[in-house]
Amino acid sequence: MTKLSVICGKASEDLGKKLARKVKANLVRADVRIFPDGESKITLDGEISKKKSIVIQSTYPPVDTNLIQILSMISKAKETSSEVVTVIPYMGYARQDREFLPGEIVTMKVLAKLFKGAGASEIIAVDIHSLIGLKYFTIKSKNISAIPDLVKFFKKLSLKNPLIVSPDQGGKGRAKEFAKKMGIEYIALEKNRDRKTGKVKIKTKKVDVVGRDLILVDDMISTGGSIINATKFLKKEKCNKIFVACTHALLMNNAEKKIKKSGVTKIVSTNTIPGKTSIVDVSDTIAKAIV
Template sequence: MTKFTVISGSSSEELAKKLAKKLDANFIKSQLRIFPDGESKITFQKKPQKNKIIVIQSTYPPVDENLIQTLSIISKANEYATEVIAVIPYMGYARQDREFLPGEVITMKVIAKLFKSVGTSRIIVVDIHSMIGLKYFNIKSKNVTAIPDLVKYFAKLKLKNPLVVSPDHGGKERAKEFAKLLKTEYITLEKQRDRKTGKVEIKSTDFDEIIGRDLILVDDMISTGGSIIKATEFLKKQKCARVFVACTHALLRNGAEKKIKNAGVTKIISTNTIPGKTSLVDVSDTIAKAII
């Protein structure tokens, strides 16, 4: 009997299949039916064996639907499993990890309680937006990074004297690690965001080292692309060569991909934590290593 069974939610089926193959595990697909009133009905294709079960599901939009489905799958899996490991490649609500303005609900704290209540033994996430969010989980939790996987992809491209760029100070360590693995330099832009309006501005001065170089804008996630667009427009004024975007989670909402390309980005490269046209980098091996 194999050590693991992998059960996929509908949002991460292809990644789940890859993970099951890496772990030499049984794979069970969960069938999803949405009723006219919006309710979800989930049915396992076959009965799991009595072993460790890995439930894998990203909670990207529709976030609430995917979250409820994930919790439901974990709850059912717990009826069979000796241990349930939740793999949430993209964790929705990770930005709601503290009370920024008076009266705001810390939704990550609520979600952490829900995962524990349905019988999650441990949880694995990929490049969670803030490590503060994981502190709310009173179960074993681990964040793994997709940076080495992304670097491997960029190392194969024929880049002209590449320079890694963080769009803000919050991503400085990410850019530093990316540049270290790619064996090049990095810079950090000065970004300011109005918490009430969401408007973003780049406050950085000119950078002479940008001229004529291919740039890699590195971020953990891209939602509407506002920060990436502002950064690209600024960098293009500094007479750089091409601009690439590397991110773990490409949400790309409200036509973000087209807007980013229109701003001057040559290519967006993301991982398969969220499936899509830009998800060219597989993170199943990284997740498998975190489980074993």
């Protein structure tokens, strides 16, 4: 009898395979067919454990499609398994964790109900954008960090007097942790974001980065606006090379090209979202989080 099974959705197929190998589980694949109207028809192929299943799928774009797919897989797994651990390497909607403007819906509150209702026993996220979102879950939930995996990659590079930079004050804690693990210094820039237009401006006046290699650290890159603004500012301050380290590289609207054009040497992200920049594997970190 299968003691443990990993059910991986199409959005996290490669990561799911790696995770199944790490936890020595039976791999159950999802065969997905998308109808012309956008509906998903999912067929699971493989033996589902009666004891414990791990369902893994990131909810990057198309967010709602990937979301309904993972909820459906959880529901199917719960028909057989007594425990369904749900791994969401990239959690969409995590920025909608509170009511910023009157009338805004706190979508994370809705997701918490949906995952519990589908049959999830536990939620594991990787570098969720806001920990506040996890507070809405009434089932066991935890966030794990990909920083050690990213640090491991950057330690192998020959960098010139490196410095960790956070593009804003909100990411200061992340930059501090990254720098501590690298054994180097960090700084955090100040920025202003217009809540209505989304436009970002750097408020910091001057930093001492002359001739240094910089690692711009963020949890996620969507359109790359913050990274581009920070890069332009840092280049004016006469730094050397700029690298970008992030967990989730969404890179919407041709963001990768725009970021490179602004002066970034290399973008390094994890495989929470598959893509050209996702060269750091987090399957081992996820495996350790599953008890």
